[in-house]
Amino acid sequence: MSNEAEQEKLLARWLSGELSPEELQKLEAEGGLDDLRFALDDLERWKVPDMDIDRGLEDVMDRAFREPPAKQSKQVFFQPLLRIAASLLLVAAAYFVINNLLTSGATTITTGAGETLSHVLPDGSQVELDANSSISYTQKDWDEERNLSMEGRALFTVQKGSSFKVDTEDGSVTVLGTIFDVERFDTDLMKVNCYEGRVRVDFSNPISKELLSAGQGLISVQGSVSRVTVAPQRPDWVRQINQYNNTKLSSVISDLERHHGVSIDLPAAYANELFNGELFYGDLDKALDNLASIFELKYTRTTEGKVVFE
Numbered sequence: 001m002s003n004e005a006e007q008e009k010l011l012a013r014w015l016s017g018e019l020s021p022e023e024l025q026k027l028e029a030e031g032g033l034d035d036l037r038f039a040l041d042d043l044e045r046w047k048v049p050d051m052d053i054d055r056g057l058e059d060v061m062d063r064a065f066r067e068p069p070a071k072q073s074k075q076v077f078f079q080p081l082l083r084i085a086a087s088l089l090l091v092a093a094a095y096f097v098i099n100n101l102l103t104s105g106a107t108t109i110t111t112g113a114g115e116t117l118s119h120v121l122p123d124g125s126q127v128e129l130d131a132n133s134s135i136s137y138t139q140k141d142w143d144e145e146r147n148l149s150m151e152g153r154a155l156f157t158v159q160k161g162s163s164f165k166v167d168t169e170d171g172s173v174t175v176l177g178t179i180f181d182v183e184r185f186d187t188d189l190m191k192v193n194c195y196e197g198r199v200r201v202d203f204s205n206p207i208s209k210e211l212l213s214a215g216q217g218l219i220s221v222q223g224s225v226s227r228v229t230v231a232p233q234r235p236d237w238v239r240q241i242n243q244y245n246n247t248k249l250s251s252v253i254s255d256l257e258r259h260h261g262v263s264i265d266l267p268a269a270y271a272n273e274l275f276n277g278e279l280f281y282g283d284l285d286k287a288l289d290n291l292a293s294i295f296e297l298k299y300t301r302t303t304e305g306k307v308v309f310e
Contacts, residue, residue: 113261
């Protein structure tokens with residue numbers, strides 16, 4: 001064994017307290033304990049600084065809950081994505097409002113006195129409304145159920161598809177694809193004319209059913225139904241023209257009153273006079289001039305807008 005190895009063995013036995021007096025004497029004579037004693041003396045001079053436990057704990061907690069600094073690279077990458085996501089969310093919210101709220105109620109189209117209007121339904125079918133008329137339907141469910149309610153007078157040009165139904169207080173008209181008009185101004189009077197295709201009319205009081213083909217029409221007066229023949233073309237009233245055949249003048253005056261929303265006084269002696277011919281009622285003054293000329297009457301307008309025949 002080398003001298004150095006033997007010396008290290010002796011040092012180890014000295015540290016463990018197993019060195020004999022002879023071995024200790026030998027180790028001291030060789031100077032092996034001098035370096036070891038110097039190191040032990042220096043170790044004793046080392047001093048670990050006192051630790052502030054409270055402050056140390058506070059520092060650890062601060063580090064644990066401190067938010068990490070934002071990384072610029074991630075911020076630059078995610079901000080555009082967040083803006084896109086926010087935009088998509090706004091679009092989705094707008095679609096929900098439009099699709100579920102705005103279109104969930106009934107759509108009502110109304111014309112006033114002397115006003116006519118053409119309206120296109122969601123499926124492309126067209127409605128032409130006469131004055132003082134209205135239709136009402138639900139746009140959201142139109143594809144599943146083409147059903148509307150009507151008051152007044154309207155011409156319908158229906159696109160082919162599912163059943164198309166027009167409801168009135170007196171009954172309903174059902175078609176599959178045709179051109180027809182419906183009139184119901186008075187509670188005791190309903191008219192239906194078919195210009196193309198076929199229609200079915202269901203009356204509610206009394207309960208009855210009528211089928212009409214192109215060129216056929218019907219008039220229901222207080223539940224009594226009679227059939228008429230109509231020309232296979234668009235009705236004259238769409239052009240604001242009425243054809244009268246031996247019609248009482250009082251009835252003609254009533255048509256003008258209803259269409260223009262005015263009050264017209266006619267002498268009782270002329271109420272039952274018969275009128276034959278075509279009358280353009282879209283222009284009230286021209287219609288009044290025409291009737292006054294035929295029946296040799298004069299008329300004036302009051303400050304309230306009332307028309308008085310003399």
